[in-house]
Every structure is written in structure tokens, then in C-alpha cells.
Amino acid sequence: MSKDTTVENVFQNLRSKGLRVTPQREKILQIFMDLQDGNHLSAEDLFKVLEKKNENISLATTYRTLKILSQFGYLRELDFAEGHKHYELNKDKRPHHHIICLNCNKTMEFEDDLINQVGYRIAEEKGVDVVDIQFKIYAICPNEKDDETKTHRS
Amino acid sequence: MSKDTTVENVFQNLRSKGLRVTPQREKILQIFMDLQDGNHLSAEDLFKVLEKKNENISLATTYRTLKILSQFGYLRELDFAEGHKHYELNKDKRPHHHIICLNCNKTMEFEDDLINQVGYRIAEEKGVDVVDIQFKIYAICPNEKDDETKTHRS
């Protein structure tokens, strides 16, 4: 799939919703599109990437753009209970899910159709419209299990 | 079940782990035990409850106690992506799950064995030790669907 076409589609959508397409928004969206599958960035992460590329985009704009792109469904907001959010491209109708190690904070992604099905079934039973389904397993990963001297994530 | 016995059990456990049983910790734990099933409190919520009861417990202690009781598994930390955490008693081996309305921030609880089973199965496949399983459906609830003029939660 050509990235440019996809980006341009998004921008047409943004424009049709009365939002403006600015260089800042283009660059930020492109960074998420270039991201490997299963990767995600915090606002601070994204800001550092932008700095490294010498794009002069302020932290405030970084936050504002993340919020807007999430609100309009282009990004998915992830919450790993670390005190800050993470964001990833919201590409598919089948959201993947996460295992978070409480010691090293690393995440592992996985997909599971059953989980999504159950989510939609329950939503229907309760009469709500699904926006996102997030399944998280907080756990201790193998690397960390060995090392019992580690302190628990505060 | 007698609450006093249960509380005393917890306290014996705390003591056996080298933690001290203070009036502040007793009162906070009691508040969670008196909470209706499916209810949860943020740190600020808890602090307000304590104020209303004229328990003179500082906000700092409130936070410290929540953290300790969670670390030791007596409370479950819930994250609804609202910018602050919620806590509930961690009573059973079968965690229940939540639907969160993105407009009104209300939550609905539900239990589903299948979800927990899938969680444990995946954890086993990946070789991690489960600490908690959280399944969240972000959605728009029926009350809010009617009212399309509502602004989205920022």
C-alpha cells in the first residue's frame, strides 16, 4: 500500500470535517504511519522523534495533534497505567491487545478474535456503541521473573 | 461474612509482610470493604469520603495507602483513561470488567468467564505470570446516544 495515498485520504477526511491540514499534522501522522506494527509512542516519545528530525514542532502542538487525531479516529489511545498515554495508528477493525510487564514496562501485542467478538456481543447486550476495545494483561514477564531482587514498578 | 474478621486477616497479612497497621490504613480499607459491589473510588473520591467522616487523613497518606494496598494485592487499580486512577477491592479470582461511556464517563461492570480464560490462556502461551486482567469497552451509552449535541470528552 502506498503511504502517500493513505495520508492524502486522511487529509481529505480532515478537510471535509473542517480541520486544516498543516505541515505539523502531516509530519506527525507520517511518523505514525512509518512506525512498525505493534509500536506506539507517548507524547514525549513523539516529541523526541520530532526533535531528532529537526522538525520544529512544539510540545503543545504535539499534544494537540495527538488529541485531535485520536478524537477523529486516526489514532488509538492506549493506557498502560504508567501515568501517561501511548498512541498508535488505528488501522484496522480488529484491535490488537497488550500484555504489560509490571516490572520492566515492556509490552507484547497479540490478536485474538474471540476477545473482540465477546466485546461486541457484550456491547450489544448492554445497548452501547463500541468505540474501542482494550484488553490488557498486567503480568510479570519471563526476564523479570528470574530477577526477584527487582523492585516493583512504583 | 464478617467484615471484622476479613479486615483482621488482611492486617495479619500486612504485619507478616513487615507493614504496620495504622488507624489510617484501617479506615481506608474499611471504606473499600463497605463499598457496594462494582463501585470504585479515585484517590480524590476517597479523600472526600474521609473528610466527610471527619477522619483527619492527609491526601499524601491517602495516595500512599492506595499504592501500598494495590502493590500488596488488596486493591485493584483501574484505569479508565480519564487522567486519574480508580481503585476497588480485589476480592475474587475472577476479575470483572468495565464499559466506559466516553461522553458521560459512567461505567458499567460485567463478568465474563470466557474473557478471563482467554487471558490466562494467552498469558500461558507467552510465558508470563498474570497479575491482573482488564478488559475495557470504550463506548457511547444509550443515554448519550440520543443527545448528539454533547461534546466529546476532551
Add this chain to the structure above:
DNA sequence: TTTCGTGCAAACCATTTGCAGCAGC
């Protein structure tokens, strides 16, 4: 009597906001 827990205030960190200037459309 030795830690550990508490209260207070200050510090911290992630995020938001007011405002003036700038840039899409």
C-alpha cells in the same frame, strides 16, 4: 528503641490553556 508511617508543603510530571501572531482555505 528502632523503624516505619504521617502530615505538611513543596516539587514533579504530564497535559492543557491564554494569547498574540501566522497560515490554511
Add this chain to the structure above:
DNA sequence: GCTGCTGCAAATGGTTTGCACGAAA
């Protein structure tokens, strides 16, 4: 040209921390 977007710096909100005192074990 209107309106929304940006950068900056200051404000905010939730949470943590340093310190001196007080209390559990």
C-alpha cells in the same frame, strides 16, 4: 479575510517526595 493553528510560557491537575515528628512493633 476569516478562522483555526501554532508557539510560547504560564497554569493546571494528579501524584510524589523531603523532612521532622509521632507512633507501631
